[in-house]
Amino acid sequence: MRCFxxxxxxxxxxxxxxxxxxAQEDGTTNSAPLTPTQxxxxxxxANLPALSVDATNxxxxxxxxxxxxxxxxxDPRLSGSGSLNCTSCHDPNKAFTDGRKLAQGVGLINRNTxxxxxxxxxxWFYWDGRIDTLWGQALEPIESPQEMNGDxxxxxxxxxxxxxLRQAYEKVFGSLPTPSEVVEWPAHGTPRFDRPEERDAWxxxxxxxxxxxxxxxxxxxxxxxxxxxxxLTGPSPFDLYMQGLEQGRTTLPEGMxxxxxxxxxxxxxxxxxxxxxxxxxxxxxEFHSVGIVGNDGDVMQLxxxxxxxxxxxxxxxxxxxxxxxxxxxxxxxxxDRLVVGPELWGQMRTPSLRNVALTAPYMHNGQFDxxxxxxxxxxxxxxxxxxxxxxxAILEPLGLTDQERADLKAFLISLTGTPxxxxxxxxxxxxxxxxxxxxxxxxx
Amino acid sequence: MSIGPPTILALKNLTHILAIVYSxxxxxxxxxxxxxxxxxxxxxxxxxxxQIKKPSQGHVIESNAGGYLVRFKPRPDPLLVNExxxxxxxxxxxxxxxxxxxxxxxxxxxxxxxxxxxxxxxPQVTSEDGDxxxxxxxxxxMPGRWELYFDITEDDVTERAQCVVFFE
Numbered sequence: 261m262r263c264f265x266x267x268x269x270x271x272x273x274x275x276x277x278x279x280x281x282x283a284q285e286d287g288t289t290n291s292a293p294l295t296p297t298q299x300x301x302x303x304x305x306a307n308l309p310a311l312s313v314d315a316t317n318x319x320x321x322x323x324x325x326x327x328x329x330x331x332x333x334x335d336p337r338l339s340g341s342g343s344l345n346c347t348s349c350h351d352p353n354k355a356f357t358d359g360r361k362l363a364q365g366v367g368l369i370n371r372n373t374x375x376x377x378x379x380x381x382x383x384w385f386y387w388d389g390r391i392d393t394l395w396g397q398a399l400e401p402i403e404s405p406q407e408m409n410g411d412x413x414x415x416x417x418x419x420x421x422x423x424x425l426r427q428a429y430e431k432v433f434g435s436l437p438t439p440s441e442v443v444e445w446p447a448h449g450t451p452r453f454d455r456p457e458e459r460d461a462w463x464x465x466x467x468x469x470x471x472x473x474x475x476x477x478x479x480x481x482x483x484x485x486x487x488x489x490x491x492l493t494g495p496s497p498f499d500l501y502m503q504g505l506e507q508g509r510t511t512l513p514e515g516m517x518x519x520x521x522x523x524x525x526x527x528x529x530x531x532x533x534x535x536x537x538x539x540x541x542x543x544x545x546e547f548h549s550v551g552i553v554g555n556d557g558d559v560m561q562l563x564x565x566x567x568x569x570x571x572x573x574x575x576x577x578x579x580x581x582x583x584x585x586x587x588x589x590x591x592x593x594x595x596d597r598l599v600v601g602p603e604l605w606g607q608m609r610t611p612s613l614r615n616v617a618l619t620a621p622y623m624h625n626g627q628f629d630x631x632x633x634x635x636x637x638x639x640x641x642x643x644x645x646x647x648x649x650x651x652x653a654i655l656e657p658l659g660l661t662d663q664e665r666a667d668l669k670a671f672l673i674s675l676t677g678t679p680x681x682x683x684x685x686x687x688x689x690x691x692x693x694x695x696x697x698x699x700x701x702x703x704x
Numbered sequence: 705m706s707i708g709p710p711t712i713l714a715l716k717n718l719t720h721i722l723a724i725v726y727s728x729x730x731x732x733x734x735x736x737x738x739x740x741x742x743x744x745x746x747x748x749x750x751x752x753x754x755q756i757k758k759p760s761q762g763h764v765i766e767s768n769a770g771g772y773l774v775r776f777k778p779r780p781d782p783l784l785v786n787e788x789x790x791x792x793x794x795x796x797x798x799x800x801x802x803x804x805x806x807x808x809x810x811x812x813x814x815x816x817x818x819x820x821x822x823x824x825x826x827p828q829v830t831s832e833d834g835d836x837x838x839x840x841x842x843x844x845x846m847p848g849r850w851e852l853y854f855d856i857t858e859d860d861v862t863e864r865a866q867c868v869v870f871f872e
Contacts, residue, residue, distance in 0.1 A: 300872070535846055544786050546824055546845045590788055590841065597825045597841055654819045 301528035306502035308540045315586035316393050316579045317482045328428040329487030334687035338402050340409035349373045352685040355618035361626030365407035372626035375619045380489045383545040387608045387624045388568030392595050395481035396577030403450050411458050412477035413449035433479045478583045490684045493677030516674050523671025531658050542613035549606045551644025552623050565607035569598045617673045635665045767865035774854045774865040785847050785871040791839040805831035809857040812839040814850050847871040
C-alpha cells in the first residue's frame with residue numbers, strides 16, 4: 261500500500277500542469293485545483309453507462325415484464341402474512357432503503373438494507389454476494405423466514421388465481437394452468453431447509469408440479485428484476501461537473517461546491533477511496549473487510565463473502581443455474597470459479613457511493629448514522645478489527661483533518677443523482693387496490 | 705466499466721521502471737512493456753522465429769530462472785480494471801521456439817502483494833490451436849499494482865514468469 265502510494269505520488273508530482281476551476285461560493289470566487297491525473301481518475305468515476313444486457317433474464321427489457329414487476333413489487337400478497345411487500349425494506353420515499361440500522365421483516369435481520377437505486381449495475385447482490393442475478397435477489401426475501409416469509413407455491417397460486425395478475429403474467433411468459441389444475445397443490449410449499457413445514461408440503465408435490473411452481477416463481481423474480489432495472493438515478497452534480505470539464509467549462513454546476521471538488525481530489529488522491537469505490541458505480545462490486553465488527557460483540561460474527569460464495573454456488577437461481585436464460589455467458593461462469601478461503605471471512609460487498617447521502621445509516625450493520633461518522637472511522641480506524649493475517653491489508657488510518665472530512669462529505673453529497681422516473685416510485689393503481697384489499701382482509 | 709489501460713512492467717529493477725513510467729506518462733503513452741531482464745518486445749531474435757504464429761502481438765517476459773519466454777496478449781487489449789478478460793499465452797524456449805501446449809502445464813494467476821490479496825476468481829487455462837493457451841476469466845478488480853504470474857511445469861519442474869501490471 262505504501263509502495264503504491266509512493267508510485268501514485270510520483271505520478272502526481274511529476275505532472276506539471278494544474279487545472280484551476282473557478283467557482284462561486286458564498287458570493288466569492290474560489291479556486292479548486294485539480295491535476296490532470298486527478299481529472300483522469302475522476303473521469304473514470306463519472307456518468308453511469310447504459311445498463312448492460314442481462315443475458316440471464318430474457319424478459320429484463322420487456323415493458324410488460326416491467327409492468328408486472330412493478331405491481332408485484334408493491335403487492336403484499338407475496339408475503340406470508342399478506343402485510344409485507346418489497347417496499348417494507350426498500351421504500352421509494354427513502355431511496356429504496358428503510359432508514360433503519362438493521363432491516364426489519366418478519367424478524368430483525370442482521371444487516372442494513374442496501375438501496376435498490378442502480379442496483380442492477382452490480383455484479384453480485386446482498387452484502388455477502390450470495391446471488392449473482394437481480395431476479396434471484398428478488399426471490400430470496402420472499403421466502404426468507406426473517407423477511408417476507410412467503411413461499412413459491414403460494415406465490416404461484418396467486419398468479420394463477422388472481423385475474424389481473426394472471427393476465428399480466430401471460431402477456432409476458434405465456435399461459436398458466438387453470439385454478440382447477442392446481443387444486444391439489446398444497447397451500448404453501450418451498451424446498452428451503454429453513455421452512456420445515458413448507459418443505460414437507462413441497463415434498464408431497466409431484467416433480468412436474470414442483471417444476472411448474474418453480475417456473476412461475478422464477479418468472480416472478482424476472483419481472484421484479486425488470487422493474488428494478490428502471491430504478492436508475494440520473495446525472496449527479498459530480499457527473500455534470502465532469503461533463504463540464506470535458507467541454508472546457510470552468511463554472512460549477514448546481515450542487516457541486518468547491519468543497520466537493522476538493523473532496524473529489526482527495527477521493528482519488530491521498531484518501532485513496534477509489535481503491536474499492538472504483539468506476540462509475542463508485543464500487544468495485546467486490547468484497548473487502550473494513551474492520552467493522554458485529555453489533556453485539558468484538559468479533560466478526562457474519563461470515564460475509566466466505567458464506568456468500570458457498571450460498572451462491574448452491575443457489576439454483578444463480579446465473580449459471582438451470583433457471584437462467586443464459587447459463588453459459590462469461591459472467592455466469594464466474595460463480596463457479598470463485599476463490600473460497602478463510603481470507604473471505606467477514607468481507608462485505610463494496611457499496612455504491614452514488615446517492616449515499618440518501619441511504620443512512622451506513623455499513624453492513626448500520627453502525628454509523630451519518631457520513632461524518634463514516635469518515636471519522638476511516639480517518640482513525642478506531643475500533644476496527646481485522647480477523648486474520650490472511651486477510652487483505654489495504655486500510656490504514658487516513659488521518660483526515662476536519663477540513664478534509666468536510667470536503668469528502670461534500671463530494672459524497674455531490675454524488676446524489678436525479679431520481680428514477682416518477683411512475684416507478686409509487687404503486688401502480690391495480691397494486692394499490694391489492695394492497696388495500698389485503699390490508700382490509702388481514703384486519704378483519 | 706472501462707478504467708483506462710494499464711501499464712505492464714517486468715518486476716525487476718523497480719526504480720528503473722518508475723523512471724520509464726514517468727517518461728512515458730509525459731509523452732502520453734497509454735501502455736508500456738518494460739522488460740529489464742528479458743529480451744525486449746521487438747527483439748529480432750524473438751520476432752524472427754517462424755514458429756510464432758499467435759499471439760501475433762503481445763508482451764514477452766522471461767521466466768525467473770531463464771528457462772522460458774512467455775508471450776501473452778490480453779483480450780481485450782488493453783486490459784481494463786474490474787472487467788473480465790482473457791489472455792492468449794505462448795510458452796517458448798529461450799531461443800523463441802514455441803512449445804506445444806501438451807508438453808507443459810500452465811497455471812496463471814495474479815495478485816496485489818501490497819494489499820495481501822489476489823484475484824477473487826480462478827481463471828481456467830485451456831489449449832487453443834496446439835501452441836496457444838487461453839487463460840479464461842482474469843479479473844483485476846482494483847486499480848493499482850498487480851503482479852501477473854505464469855507458472856510453467858515441465859517434467860515435474862515448475863518455473864515462474866511474472867510481470868507487473870499497473871492499473872492507473
